[in-house]
Amino acid sequence: RINQERLWQSLMELAQIGATEKGGVKRLALTDLDKQGRDLVLSWGRAAGLSITIDQIGNVFMRRAGRNPALPPVMSGSHIDTQPTGGKFDGNYGVLAALEVIRTLNEHQIETEAPLEVAFWTNEEGSRFVPVMMGSGVFCGAFSLEHAYAATDTAGLSVKDELQRIGYLGEQVPGQHPVGAYFEAHIEQGPVLEDAGKVIGVVPGVLGLSWYDCTVTGMEAHAGPTPMGLRKDALQVATGIMQEVVNIGNRYPPYGRGTVGMVQVFPNSRNVIPGEVKFSMDLRNVTAELLDTMHQEILAFIEQRSRETGLRILAERVSYYPPCPFHPDCVEAVRTATAALGYSTMDVVSGAGHDAIYTARLAPSGMIFVPCKDGISHNEIEDAQPAHLAAGCNVLLHAMLASAGV
Amino acid sequence: RINQERLWQSLMELAQIGATEKGGVKRLALTDLDKQGRDLVLSWGRAAGLSITIDQIGNVFMRRAGRNPALPPVMSGSHIDTQPTGGKFDGNYGVLAALEVIRTLNEHQIETEAPLEVAFWTNEEGSRFVPVMMGSGVFCGAFSLEHAYAATDTAGLSVKDELQRIGYLGEQVPGQHPVGAYFEAHIEQGPVLEDAGKVIGVVPGVLGLSWYDCTVTGMEAHAGPTPMGLRKDALQVATGIMQEVVNIGNRYPPYGRGTVGMVQVFPNSRNVIPGEVKFSMDLRNVTAELLDTMHQEILAFIEQRSRETGLRILAERVSYYPPCPFHPDCVEAVRTATAALGYSTMDVVSGAGHDAIYTARLAPSGMIFVPCKDGISHNEIEDAQPAHLAAGCNVLLHAMLASAGV
Ligand SMILES: NC(=O)NCCC(=O)O
Ligand SMILES: NC(=O)NCCC(=O)O
Numbered sequence: 014r015i016n017q018e019r020l021w022q023s024l025m026e027l028a029q030i031g032a033t034e035k036g037g038v039k040r041l042a043l044t045d046l047d048k049q050g051r052d053l054v055l056s057w058g059r060a061a062g063l064s065i066t067i068d069q070i071g072n073v074f075m076r077r078a079g080r081n082p083a084l085p086p087v088m089s090g091s092h093i094d095t096q097p098t099g100g101k102f103d104g105n106y107g108v109l110a111a112l113e114v115i116r117t118l119n120e121h122q123i124e125t126e127a128p129l130e131v132a133f134w135t136n137e138e139g140s141r142f143v144p145v146m147m148g149s150g151v152f153c154g155a156f157s158l159e160h161a162y163a164a165t166d167t168a169g170l171s172v173k174d175e176l177q178r179i180g181y182l183g184e185q186v187p188g189q190h191p192v193g194a195y196f197e198a199h200i201e202q203g204p205v206l207e208d209a210g211k212v213i214g215v216v217p218g219v220l221g222l223s224w225y226d227c228t229v230t231g232m233e234a235h236a237g238p239t240p241m242g243l244r245k246d247a248l249q250v251a252t253g254i255m256q257e258v259v260n261i262g263n264r265y266p267p268y269g270r271g272t273v274g275m276v277q278v279f280p281n282s283r284n285v286i287p288g289e290v291k292f293s294m295d296l297r298n299v300t301a302e303l304l305d306t307m308h309q310e311i312l313a314f315i316e317q318r319s320r321e322t323g324l325r326i327l328a329e330r331v332s333y334y335p336p337c338p339f340h341p342d343c344v345e346a347v348r349t350a351t352a353a354l355g356y357s358t359m360d361v362v363s364g365a366g367h368d369a370i371y372t373a374r375l376a377p378s379g380m381i382f383v384p385c386k387d388g389i390s391h392n393e394i395e396d397a398q399p400a401h402l403a404a405g406c407n408v409l410l411h412a413m414l415a416s417a418g419v
Numbered sequence: 420r421i422n423q424e425r426l427w428q429s430l431m432e433l434a435q436i437g438a439t440e441k442g443g444v445k446r447l448a449l450t451d452l453d454k455q456g457r458d459l460v461l462s463w464g465r466a467a468g469l470s471i472t473i474d475q476i477g478n479v480f481m482r483r484a485g486r487n488p489a490l491p492p493v494m495s496g497s498h499i500d501t502q503p504t505g506g507k508f509d510g511n512y513g514v515l516a517a518l519e520v521i522r523t524l525n526e527h528q529i530e531t532e533a534p535l536e537v538a539f540w541t542n543e544e545g546s547r548f549v550p551v552m553m554g555s556g557v558f559c560g561a562f563s564l565e566h567a568y569a570a571t572d573t574a575g576l577s578v579k580d581e582l583q584r585i586g587y588l589g590e591q592v593p594g595q596h597p598v599g600a601y602f603e604a605h606i607e608q609g610p611v612l613e614d615a616g617k618v619i620g621v622v623p624g625v626l627g628l629s630w631y632d633c634t635v636t637g638m639e640a641h642a643g644p645t646p647m648g649l650r651k652d653a654l655q656v657a658t659g660i661m662q663e664v665v666n667i668g669n670r671y672p673p674y675g676r677g678t679v680g681m682v683q684v685f686p687n688s689r690n691v692i693p694g695e696v697k698f699s700m701d702l703r704n705v706t707a708e709l710l711d712t713m714h715q716e717i718l719a720f721i722e723q724r725s726r727e728t729g730l731r732i733l734a735e736r737v738s739y740y741p742p743c744p745f746h747p748d749c750v751e752a753v754r755t756a757t758a759a760l761g762y763s764t765m766d767v768v769s770g771a772g773h774d775a776i777y778t779a780r781l782a783p784s785g786m787i788f789v790p791c792k793d794g795i796s797h798n799e800i801e802d803a804q805p806a807h808l809a810a811g812c813n814v815l816l817h818a819m820l821a822s823a824g825v
Contacts, residue, residue, distance in 0.1 A: 098639065098686045140688050203644025220643060224689060233504065235797040236678035236701045237626060238609025238770030241669050243794070248679055249665045252658035259655050263647050272642035273654055274689040276682055280504045282546050283630060283680040283699035284771075285797045293689035295642045364644030365690075388649070391641040391691045 015410055016120075017403035020113040024402070027053060027093065027109065028101035037393025038101055042094035042136035042147075043071070043172065048179035050093045051133070054108060058131060061115050066190065067183025070161055071135040071176045072148040074190060077115050079128035079417065085193035085376075087125070087417040089114065089409060090132030091368060092148070096140050100395020102200045102385060102402075108133045110198040110406040114413055126418030127193055134368045135181075141166045144332045145224070149368035152187045153375050155334065192376040194343060194416045197369040198405045199380060200397050204388025205361050212404050213351045214361035214382030217344055219370045220268055221304045221336035225294040227254065227315070230325040233280060233288030244286055248278060250324050251290035257314045258294050261307050268299035269307065270364060294328070299362060301335045337370040343379025343412075350411035356404050365390075379412070381405050421816055422526075423809035426519040430808070433459060433499065433515065434507035443799025444507055448500035448542035448553075449477070449578065454585035456499045457539070460514060464537060467521050472596065473589025476567055477541040477582045478554040480596060483521050485534035485823065491599035491782075493531070493823040495520065495815060496538030497774060498554070502546050506801020508606045508791060508808075514539045516604040516812040520819055532824030533599055540774045541582075547572045550738045551630075555774035558593045559781050561740065598782040600749060600822045603775040604811045605786060606803050610794025611767050618810050619757045620767035620788030623750055625776045626674055627710045627742035631700040633660065633721070636731040639686060639694030650692055654684060656730050657696035663720045664700050667713050674705035675713065676770060700734070705768060707741045743776040749785025749818075756817035762810050771796075787811050787818070 030049045031040030040046040051073065058065060058075035066074045076086060091107025111131040118125070134152070139145025142164040144156060151161050162173035176182040201207075206214050231247030255273045262271025275293040294311065298304040312328060319326040351358045361382050369378045383405035386396035436455045437446035446452040457479065461471060464481035472480045482492060497513025517537040524531070540558070545551025548570040550562060557567050568579035582588040607613075612620050637653030661679045668677025681699040700717065704710040718734060725732040757764045767788050775784045789811035792802035 096686070096688055096691060098688075098691075139690065145690070201644060202641045203646070204649060205644075222643070232795070233798040234795050235608045235771055236680060237628070237676060237703055237772065238607060238611075238796075239676075239794065240609070240673065240770075241665070241676065242672075243610055246665065246678070248661065248682070252661045255654065255658045256662075259647070259652065266648075267646065270643060270645075270647065272652070272690070272692055274642060274684075274691050274693060275687050276654070276684045278680075278682045280502070281681050282502055282504075282797070284545065284551070284678070284701055285502060285504075285680050286678055287680060288798070295690055297643055364646075365641055366643065388645065389638070389640050390644075391688070392639040392694070 015113045015117045015403060015406045017399055019116065020109060020403060020406055021399045023109045024101060024105060027105055033393050035393040037395065038095045038099050039097055040095045041097065041141040042138065043175035043179055047094055051181060054093060054133065057112060061119055063115065066185055067181060068185040068187045068190065069158055069183055070148050070151040070187050071181040071183060072152055072187065073133050075131040077129045079125045081126050084127035085191035086128040086130040087194050087413050088130040088132050088192050089196045089413060091197050091199060092134050092137030094136055094138050096138055096391045098393050100390055100392060102395055102397050103202065103390050104137055106200055106402060107198045110409050113406050114410045117410060123419065125414065129413060129417060137368055142172050146366055146368055146371060149371035153371040154188060155371055158187060192372060195369060195372040195376055195378040196343065196409055196412050197367055197380045198409045199367060199382060200385040200390060201361060201382040202365045202385060202390035206382060206384040207388060209359055211357045211359045212401055213356045213358040213408055215344060215348050215351060215358055216339060216363050216380035216382055217360050218336060218338035219363040219366060220297040220299055221301060222332065222334055222366055223296045223304060223308055223330060224332035225328050225330050227292050227294055227328045229290045231288055234286045236284040236286055239286060245324055246286050247290045247324065248287040250318055250322050251292060253318060254315060255292060258311060261296065261310050265298055265303050265307060268362065270297040297364060299336055304336065334366065334370055337373055339373060339379045340377035343377045346412040346415050347379050347381050347408060350408045350415065353411060354407055381408050421519045421523045421809060421812045423805055425522065426515060426809060426812055427805045429515045430507060430511060433511055439799050441799040443801065444501045444505050445503055446501045447503065447547040448544060449581035449585055453500055457587060460499060460539065463518060467525055469521065472591055473587060474591040474593045474596065475564060475589055476554050476557040476593050477587040477589060478558055478593065479539050481537040483535045485531045487532050490533035491597035492534040492536040493600050493819050494536040494538050494598050495602045495819060497603050497605060498540050498543030500542055500544050502544055502797045504799050506796055506798060508801055508803050509608065509796050510543055512606055512808060513604045516815050519812050520816045523816060529825065531820065535819060535823060543774055548578050552772055552774055552777060555777035559777040560594060561777055564593060598778060601775060601778040601782050601784040602749065602815055602818055603773055603786045604815045605773060605788060606791040606796060607767060607788040608771045608791060608796035612788060612790040613794060615765055617763045617765045618807055619762045619764040619814055621750060621754050621757065621764055622745060622769050622786035622788055623766050624742060624744035625769040625772060626703040626705055627707060628738065628740055628772055629702045629710060629714055629736060630738035631734050631736050633698050633700055633734045635696045637694055640692045642690040642692055645692060651730055652692050653696045653730065654693040656724055656728050657698060659724060660721060661698060664717060667702065667716050671704055671709050671713060674768060676703040703770060705742055740772065740776060743779055745779060745785045746783035749783045752818040752821050753785050753787050753814060756814045756821065759817060760813055787814050
C-alpha cells in the first residue's frame with residue numbers, strides 16, 4: 014500500500030507554485046510557474062533515483078530500471094499545467110500518484126520485470142495553446158511537432174520559443190520512446206462517483222471531442238440611430254448559435270455535451286452594435302456517430318442562420334479526437350486491482366480528454382478515476398479527499414505491478 | 420455662406436490626430452491624443468480672435484464678443500473625443516462647423532447683437548468613462564462634478580487625474596456660464612436622411628436612453644464531464660437575456676432600440692462552463708412611457724430567468740436620460756433657415772444622445788442633422804459629403820444669426 018500522507022504532502026507542495034487566493038492554482042503551460050513546477054517534480058524524481066529523458070515537445074519521462082531492460086516500460090503519468098482558474102488535483106494527481114508508486118516500491122525494495130516510468134506531458138489543458146493535450150498528441154502522432162511548435166498564445170508567443178525559454182526543449186524525437194502499457198490516475202472531474210458513493214471509477218473510455226472557432230461578421234453601427242430592422246448585429250446572431258450549441262448537447266443524452274466557454278466581442282463598446290463576435294464551441298459524445306451528428310447539426314444551423322441573416326459566419330474545427338475505448342487488458346487490470354483491494358467501484362466514462370487517449374494509439378492504456386468534491390474541476394475550489402486519492406494510487410500500484418510483472 | 424473647402428480642410432486636419440489605418444479616428448477622451456486635438460482647436464479659436472474659458476470638467480468655451488455684452492451668448496458646438504473605432508465626423512463636425520460660422524462672420528466683418536460661442540464638451544462618447552456626455556451633463560446639473568471626477572477607465576485612471584495630466588482642468592464652476600441658446604450640427608448617425616434623399620434633418624428631439632450593467636453568476640465547471648442537466652452555465656442564461664434585449668427593441672417600433680454592445684466572460688476558457696458573464700444593455704425610445712415599459716420588461720424577464728434557473732442575475736442602471744424634445748423656437752429657427760437656403764429637408768428624431776439634450780435643461784436648444792454614408796457612424800468607415808456638411812453649416816450660420824440678432 015502506498016503512503017497516503019506522503020502523496021498528499023507532495024500534492025500540497027506542488028500546489029503552492031501558482032497558488033491563487035481562492036485556494037486554486039494558475040500554472041499555465043510553459044510559463045515561469047510551469048517551469049518551477051516541472052523543476053520540483055524533476056528534483057523529486059532524481060531523489061527517487063529515476064533517470065530523466067525530455068523530448069522535443071517537452072514531455073518528461075522519469076525511469077526506474079526493471080529486471081529485464083529489453084522490455085518496454087509500464088508508464089504512468091498525466092500533466093502539471095493547469096487552467097487559468099484551475100485546481101490542485103487535475104493532472105497533478107496523476108503525476109504524483111505515479112511518483113508515489115515508485116517511492117513505495119523503492120521503500121519496499123520491490124523490483125519489477127519491466128521498467129517503470131513516470132511521465133508528464135506538455136500543455137494538456139489547451140488553455141494557453143491549442144491543440145489541447147499537445148505533448149501526448151505529438152508523442153503519439155495525432156499531429157506534427159511543427160504544428161505544435163507554431164501554436165501561439167494570445168500575446169503571440171510560440172510553443173517552441175517558450176519551451177526553449179523555460180529550458181524544456183529536449184532532444185528525444187517524440188514517439189521514439191517505447192511504451193509497454195500506460196495507466197493514468199485522475200480525479201473524475203464530474204459528479205458521477207460522488208453521487209453514487211463509490212471510491213474507484215473504472216474508465217471504459219473517453220468521450221470524443223470537437224472544438225471549433227466561430228466568427229460572426231456583421232456591421233458596426235451606432236446603437237441609437239440605427240433602426241432595429243436595418244441592423245447587422247453580429248452578437249444577436251452569435252447568441253442564437255451559442256444557444257443552439259447547448260441545445261445540441263441536450264439533444265443527445267446522456268453523453269452529449271455542448272459548451273461555449275470563450276467569447277470576444279468587437280469593438281466591445283456599449284453603444285456600438287457589435288460588428289464581429291468570435292467564440293469557441295465544444296461538442297462531445299460517446300460514439301463517433303453521435304458526435305458526427307452533432308457536428309453536422311451545428312454546421313447546418315450555422316449555414317441556415319447565415320442564409321437567413323446575410324451575415325458571414327465562419328466555423329473552423331480546431332481540435333478533434335474520436336471517442337476512445339480503452340484497451341480491455343488495461344481496463345481489466347484496473348478492475349482486478351480494485352476488486353483485490355476491496356474498494357467500492359463503478360464504470361465511469363470520461364467526459365474530459367486525457368493524455369491516455371493519445372497513448373492508447375501506441376500502447377494499451379487505461380485510467381483510474383477517484384471522486385472530486387461536487388464533481389467540480391477547472392475551478393479554483395476543486396477538491397478531493399486524501400483517502401480517495403490514496404485508494405486510486407493503490408489501484409494504480411497494483412495495476413502497474415500486474416502489468417510489469419514482479 | 421460659409422466656406423466649404425475651409426470647413427473640410429479643418430475636419431481632415433483634426434482627423435489626423437489619432438487617425439487609424441482604416442481611415443477612422445481613435446481619440447478617446449482625456450488621452451494624449453485628445454489633448455492634441457483640443458490644443459489644435461484652441462489654436463484655431465485664438466487665431467480667429469476668440470477668448471477662451473475652461474471649466475472644472477474640461478469643457479472649453481471660445482467667445483466672440485457681441486454688440487451687447489449683457490446678452491447671454493448664442494452657443495454652438497459638440498465634442499472632439501471619439502469611439503475606440505470611431506470616424507472623422509461624429510462630434511468633430513459640430514465643433515468645426517461652429518468655428519466655421521465664426522470664421523465666416525470674421526471674414527465678412529459681421530457683428531452680432533449677442534456674443535457667439537464655440538463649445539466643446541468633455542467625454543461625450545462615454546467609451547472610456549461612464550457616464551456618457553459627461554461634460555455637458557455636469558454643466559447642466561444632470562449629475563455632480565464629484566461623480567464625474569470619480570469615474571475611472573478600465574486601467575483605473577480617473578477623470579480628474581486625467582484632466583489634470585493633459586492640462587484641461589479649468590477653473591470655472593460648471594454651469595456658471597450663461598447660455599442664451601444652443602445649436603448643435605451633427606451627422607445623423609443613422610440612415611434616414613440618405614434613404615429619403617434629403618440634405619438637412621430638422622431634429623424635433625432625442626430618444627431617451629437607459630444603460631445597464633448586467634452580471635449573471637453561475638458555476639464554473641469542466642465542459643467535458645459535467646452532464647448538461649447539472650450545469651449552471653452563466654453564458655447560456657446571459658445569451659437568453661441578450662436576445663431579449665433585442666426582442667424588446669423590436670417590440671416597440673419605430674423608435675425602440677435594444678442593444679448589447681459589450682460582453683465579458685469568465686474565466687473565458689474553451690473547456691470551462693462560464694461561471695460569470697458581464698454585459699451591457701442599451702434601451703432607447705421616444706417617450707418616457709415607452710422607455711419605462713421597456714425597462715420594466717427587461718427587469719421582469721431577468722427576474723423570471725433568475726427564478727427559473729436559480730442563477731443570480733444583477734442588473735444595475737448606470738445611465739439614464741429621458742426623451743428630450745427640443746425648444747420650439749430653436750426647432751423653428753433651424754426650419755426657417757433651411758427653407759430660406761432652399762435645402763431639401765425632413766424631420767429626423769435623433770437616436771443618439773447629444774450634448775444638446777443637456778444644454779436643453781439650461782437654455783433653448785436645437786440640432787441640425789446632415790446625412791452620413793450608409794447611416795454608419797461609431798465605425799472607422801464613417802463618411803459624409805463635403806456639400807452636405809457645408810449645407811448644415813450654412814443652416815447653422817443662419818439660425819445663429821437669427822437667434823443672436825445682426
Ligand atoms: N482532463 C482535462 O481537463 N482535459 C482537457 C481537455 C478537455 O477539455 O477534455
Ligand atoms: N452622438 C453620440 O454618439 N452620442 C453618444 C451617446 C449615445 O450612445 O447616444
